[in-house]
Amino acid sequence: MAYAFDELKGVCGMMPAFATADASNLMATSTVDVDNLHDGVDRIINDGIGMIATTGSFGQCWNLLFDEFQTLVKATIEAVDKRVPLMLGVTSTNPREVAQKMKFVREAGGEGVLLGLPYYDALPIPKVIAFYKEVAEAFPDMSIMIYHNPVNHRVHIPVRAFEELVKNPNIVAMKDSHHDTREMIPLHRIIGGKIAQFVNQSQLYPYYEMGASGCWSIDAWMGPWPVLRIYEACVDGDTDTAKRVIGELGGGGRPAAGSEDGGDGSGGNPHEFAGYVKPGAPRPPASYSQGSDERARNRAARWVELCDKYRPEVEAWRAAHKN
DSSP states (O other): OOOGGGOOEEEEEEEOOOOOOTTSTTOOOOOOOOOHHHHHHHHHHHTOEEEEESSSTTTTTTOOOHHHHHHHHHHHHHHHTTOOEEEOOOSSOOHHHHHHHHHHHHHHHEEEEEEOOSSSSSOOOHHHHHHHHHHHHHHHTTTEEEEOHHHHHHHOEEEEEHHHHTSSSHHHHHHHHOHHHHHHHHHHHHHHTTEEEEEEEEEEEEHHHTTTEEEEESSGGGHHHHHHHHHHHHHOOOHHHHHHHHHHHHHSOOOOOOOSOOOOTTTHHHHHHHHHSOOOOTTTTGGGGOOHHHHHHHHHHHHHHHHHHHHHHHHHHHHHHHO
């Protein structure tokens, strides 16, 4: 097993599937822009992101060709270069394709995966448990991050299921935003010390106090500073700062309706306008209806303002905690 529970914490950046300029073309192939991927990953790691996950909904696990997936995996492993934990998304409608993707990740040198449920038909809870058990036993040397996305995967994994899931020692983390405050205490009685839970950036307070190890963020790819500031405030128990920054995130703090990762293309893509990384053109079907560029530009401009505001505070916190 590559990553231990206690290695996984902080802000997990949900990486875009960096696209070439022609990626919106229905006939396009080889649409992963490796150079922009390398530049973006290097920048966000240097700026202090604690962990990276690829190919969720925002990372387009659902509309990459298999050779594009392979290109993305190899390029991301190379770009990360073991500097932070890396979870490579292998979710598929087809469990046999999950196995093929995991074999490729392992052969390419990957150590961890982000794994959601097969989502063509909703699985009953006993089959959810059986699916994760089978995969975990087939790949005991790989760390697994559960991708809990009831909106897209059609199943809310109940607290009681984790009594079985924690029996798989290589299930070490969970990307989550769908267990509410009533579930958090009983959930962490089960997963505490075994599964690191990453909640949405807008939930880190109060969920950090209830056992969460960190948060996931797509907005971090417009600049990680506001989200890093929330995490630092939670670590310090500075609830006033955590609440203030979360409040300033506004609509950008939560996923877009209908998509856990906000990757449905509605309202344009603010990441393209923020200038922090170059995510590239939207792939079909997100390219069919991009919504308002003005809305996306406004959101990006607001996020850049927050980056300018909170970067000095993050850097000061780091300097104070250096030793």
